[in-house]
Amino acid sequence: xxxxxxxxxxxxxxxxxxxxxxxxxxRFAGDPVELAKKYDESGADxxxxxxxxxxxxxxxxxxxxxxxxAQNVLIPFTVGGGIRSLKDMxxxxxxxxxKVSINSAAVKNPDLINKGSNLFGSxxxxxxxxxxxxxxxxxxxxxGGNKNTEIDLFDWVKEVKERGAGEILLTSIDHxxxxxxxxxxxxxxVFEETNLPIIASGGxxxxxxxxxxxxxxxxxxxxxxxxxxxxxxxIKEVKEYLDVKGIEVRL
Numbered sequence: 001x002x003x004x005x006x007x008x009x010x011x012x013x014x015x016x017x018x019x020x021x022x023x024x025x026x027r028f029a030g031d032p033v034e035l036a037k038k039y040d041e042s043g044a045d046x047x048x049x050x051x052x053x054x055x056x057x058x059x060x061x062x063x064x065x066x067x068x069x070a071q072n073v074l075i076p077f078t079v080g081g082g083i084r085s086l087k088d089m090x091x092x093x094x095x096x097x098x099k100v101s102i103n104s105a106a107v108k109n110p111d112l113i114n115k116g117s118n119l120f121g122s123x124x125x126x127x128x129x130x131x132x133x134x135x136x137x138x139x140x141x142x143x144g145g146n147k148n149t150e151i152d153l154f155d156w157v158k159e160v161k162e163r164g165a166g167e168i169l170l171t172s173i174d175h176x177x178x179x180x181x182x183x184x185x186x187x188x189x190v191f192e193e194t195n196l197p198i199i200a201s202g203g204x205x206x207x208x209x210x211x212x213x214x215x216x217x218x219x220x221x222x223x224x225x226x227x228x229x230x231x232x233x234x235i236k237e238v239k240e241y242l243d244v245k246g247i248e249v250r251l
Contacts, residue, residue, distance in 0.1 A: 051081030070096025179205025
């Protein structure tokens, strides 16, 4: 059995880690390099670093922060935000990242998924999907959750799989920052539709939420930010709880 992953997320804006509520109301959460080092030392399985306004502001990822962060951690490290081309992917991977995460660019140019997968290997390509429930069902949002593409979530996840993505980072905008738990149902449905590893994101507020999404939601990993940044719970506590509950984790 493959061990489930606990993954802190570093949402970065202007060289600072921030956290918001449903992608808004951002507040300062710490220095990205210092937080990355802390999580590496405290037992995180991976890190995700997202430059959350790069796509909206149509600029490149903050490369110097990426390089410095990557130099200070040993665990696998995914970087997203502002990645729009194969050249961008190569630059981020050369800066020390293990994977790249593409979201808005993948929707605007789906060929980027299969070309990136063919060139760098599917294990390096994470497609991040921000979704929200609308009157028409779950839709895909881009540009930091600000634009509804009107693309059906399940149509998109099927295409993402066919194009060779190695993993999906699924964020529920409805649950983001709410601390009411992950969207276990939609996470499970996306897994059943694709059979790809799914990293669930949005809504972690208690240790039980991790168990629910990793078991009922069939996620391969659970990503969280504020619950870790503000030390409401630590990674060791989460893993020990999961182990007791029968979830395979790396202790």
